[in-house]
Amino acid sequence: MKKKRMGALLGLVLCAALLAVPAAGAEAEPVASAPLGPVLLDGTVKQTGEKTLLLTKEDGSQVIVGYGETTYIVDATDGVATNMTGLKDGESMRVYVDPIMALSEPPQARAVIILRNLPKDAKAPTYHQVAAVDTVNESGIALTTREGKQMTVPFDAKTSPYLTKNIVTYRDLIPGTWFLAWSSGAEVTRAVLFAYDGLPFTDVEKSYWAYDSILSVTSRGLLRCDSTLAFRPGDALTRAELVKALYQLAGSPVVIQSIPGFEDVQDGGDYLNALTWAVGNKLVNGYSDNTFRPNEVVSRQQLAAFLYRWEQHRGGGFQGAWMFLLDYPDRDSISEYAYEGVAWCVTNNILSGRADGTLAPNASVTRAAASAMLERYLTYQANARSSG
Structure with a gap:
């Protein structure tokens, strides 16, 4: 019987390997997927060694x-750290293990996390990694886990670290963080956070010029990673991503305006609340053909103009007479609608020139460059608050 089971297992492995090989003459398409995560095992245990x-x-x-x-x-x-003292044969246990790869019988695995003393009258906690922060405000945080589950952590949820005396809150749930969650539906009532032990992104090295900015904006939910923890720093920022970032800057307020009637957003999208809010507050305009064009890329001057509109909405921006000529050889290529916003962003070190000395206002802004501008704007806000 054991030989048959092992033969069947080896057969499945060989079939999977064959299926993974492209047909002759065919070119394999790369498929982005999240790295394999821990596997959940529930059962009873006994010590064998x-x-x-x-x-x-x-x-x-x-x-x-x-x-x-x-x-x-x-x-x-x-939720307190414990050990294996007092383990008895037959104890119920929940264990998360590394993916089971061994072909032995029974198979073997290494435990990542062991949960003892399972609650009798409530659900046992579950182990997750934050893939993307969706919303952060004073009410709490909404996030998406690497397996695509959406969870909310209220600001008053009991949050604690594993084996340290550091103070942690729901705001420490940033991309890449592993945590245990005790949940009631999609709402987390208690969370234990584990030490941050590596880069959160699969496509951004710590030496990358915008790494700190990217970590900052993803931690605040201004821009997102995907389920594979890929940030795509070289991709151009889209208009849909921009309105979501502005909405997050505002603290994701409740939307009470009517849904905008753009012809190309009637099917909604995850940016609909953000767009409704931005249009209602006159931060965003559509095009003359009554479209919003959510997938159109954003230029450097457009991002500056949008940030400036938000700053004016908050009561900031230039006060009184301000007009001056920017010291860039391509300043005449700045659109009239964007000049004031570009000038304000340059003055406050939010937008800077390129290595060749130009401002390149019409060049598309990458997600990495947008992260840097957004972080500089957050720094400006923080400095303005501290000095005011």
């Missing part, structure tokens, strides 16, 4: 689970 457990699942199948110094061990009822 030093730091080795035999976990029996409800269907009777078994897995050998090893654990060590890097394994998180948590009391699933109160």
